Amino acid sequence: MQIPLRTLSDVETYVRNREWCDARLSACPLHPTGGCSFARHGSYARVTPQGLRIARWYCPEGRQTFSLLPDFLAARLSGLLAAIEDSITVASSAKSMEAAADALRGPDVTLPGAVRWLRRRIRGVQAALAYVAPEMVIGAPASRSMPEIARADGRVLLGLRRSLSPQILNSIPAPLGFKPTSGTGWPRNGIGQHEMGPDRDIASHYGPLVCGSRV
Ligand SMILES: [Zn+2]
Structure with a gap:
């Protein structure tokens, strides 16, 4: 299960300060009144961004494991929410999906692979935004438009992630929310599964504890 780690840090600051070491989860989300053996269970690495741990x-x-996902990070896709938003901006102004995918992924990735990569991001964001209504954003005046309300540092997805409650994020598809997106366009042949990473993997391999005595 994923839980938002509220932070105003950008990724560089989060990695430099090893903020995962200081993250706290005061009670078991399944047993909020206690009575279970809920405990910190180290941290795991994301392949990208490099050096980042959760x-x-x-x-x-x-x-059940519980992962504290920092606000800037995409859920169940590699990389940052801001990078996904940038990809969609490129796609929206490109001649074609193929041209956008080629520009974004470069010569090292096959064109079909690059197109799948881009489509996953576009579908994920479209599905997520379809769930979001202005009244969900905490403190949002009803008369303001969604992009106005949600933008943080010029980023719609980051603004929404920071604004929405954990309960609402659990009902919104990834990469904005934490709900698995199966059935909304994920490839059936397993391509891209590696991108979903250990966030979804309750029985993932448990990496070394890297926070020393603070783990
Ligand atoms: Zn528990």
């Missing part, structure tokens, strides 16, 4: 807890009784 704090993790585990409830043995509920057999």
Whole structure:
């Protein structure tokens, strides 16, 4: 299960300060009144951005891990929400999906692979935004438009991630929210599965504890 780690840091600051070490989850989300053996369970790395780790807890009784995902990070796709937003901006002004995918992914990725990569991002964001209504954004005056309300540092997705409650994020598809997007256009042949990473993987391999005594 993913839980937002509220932070105003950008990715560089988060990595430099090893903010995953100081992340806190005060109670088990499955047993908020206690009574289980809920405990910190180290951290795991994302392949990208390099050096980034995510704090993790585990409830043995509920057999569930809990990952604290920093606000700037995409859920179930590699990279940052801002980078996904940039990809969609490129796609919206390109001649074709193929031209946008080629420009974004470069010569090292086959064109069909690049197009799948881009389509996953576009579908994910479209599906997520279809769930979001202005009244969901905390403190939003009803008369203001969504982009106005949601923008943080010029970023719509980042603004929404920071504004929406954990409960609402759990009901919104990834990469904005945390809901698995199966059935909304994920490839069936397994291509791209590696991108979904250990966030979804309750039984993922548990990496070394890298925060020393603070783990
Ligand atoms: Zn528990």
